[in-house]
Amino acid sequence: MRKIDMTDQLWARLLAMRGSACASAMDDGDPAVALYAPIAAAPAGFVLAQVGQSLDGRVATPSGDARDISGPDGIAHLHRCRALVEAVIVGVGTVKMDDPRLSVRAVKGPNPVRVVIDCHAELTGEERLFRDGGAPVILVQGDDAPAKSYKADILRVRPGEGGLDPHDILDALSARGLTRILVEGGARTIARFMEAGLVDRLHVAIAPLIIGSGPAGIALSPIERLSSACRPEARVYALGSDILFDCALKPSDRSASRESQDVRVADHA
C-alpha cells in the first residue's frame, strides 16, 4: 500500500497540470503523483467515479444520514478530485437526500461545474446548490420534463427506455467544453455510467466505521455468479484516515494495470 503525503507544493504542481495532458512528464514515482496526475492531465472524455463508504460497504444509514462517513483525509481526497475535473455529476436522489454543495473546501482549488441528472424535473429550485452563489449548475433533464424555472442551465436530452443515456449526457456536456468529469453518486447514477462502459477509473474510499445496514455506494444490475463480477486492476493507497482503492475499469488503461501488478509483487516480497 502506498501512502499519500500531500504537500502544498506538490498540490500546486498537480493543480497547474489541470487540463494539460502531460501526466507522464510528471510521473516521478511519488504516490500522490501516480494517483492524481492521471486525473489532472486526463484527456477529454475522462470519467472518474468516486464512492466514500464504511467498512461494511454502506454510504448512509437506512434513514439517509450520510454525513461524516469519510474521514478528514477521505474528504480532502474527494475535494482534490473535484478540483482536478471540470464538472461533477450527481443524481437527483443525492440532491434530495443530502442537499450537497459539491464545492472544493477542504483543499485549495477551483470549483467544478455542478451537474445534476434530474430526468423528470423533480427538484424544486430551493435546493442549496441553486442558492449558494457557488459554481454554475447544469440540470440535465429529459426533453419531456415539465418546464420549471431554476437558477441553472437546463440541458435537455431525449430519454430512452431506461432514462437518459449517459453517452448523450457526456456528449451534451462536452459540447459545453466539460470533458473531464467526476461522477460522485449516488449508487444508481454511478451504476448507469459504469454499465454504459464510460467510467475510466473508480475510486472507493473506505473509512473505518461499521454502519450495519443502509444503502451501498454502487447499484449495478444483479449477477448470478462471482465469476461474472467485475475484478478491476487496483492500486491501494493509504490516505490517512481512509484507505483508497483506485480501480482501472477500462482495459485500455494499461499503465494502471502494470503498476498494480508491480505493487502486488512488491507487497508479497
Ligand SMILES: NC(=O)c1ccc[n+]([C@@H]2O[C@H](COP(=O)([O-])OP(=O)(O)OC[C@H]3O[C@@H](n4cnc5c(N)ncnc54)[C@H](OP(=O)(O)O)[C@@H]3O)[C@@H](O)[C@H]2O)c1
Ligand atoms: N458516500 C458517497 O460517496 C455518496 C456520494 C453521493 C451520494 N451518496 C448517497 O447516495 C444516496 C443516493 O443515491 P441514489 O442511488 O438513491 O440516488 P442518485 O443516484 O443520486 O439519483 C438517482 C436518481 O437519479 C436518476 N438517474 C440517474 N441517472 C439517470 C439517467 N441516466 N437517466 C435517468 N435518470 C437517472 C435515477 O433514476 P432511476 O431510478 O430511473 O435509475 C434516480 O431517480 C444518498 O443516500 C446519498 O447520501 C453517497
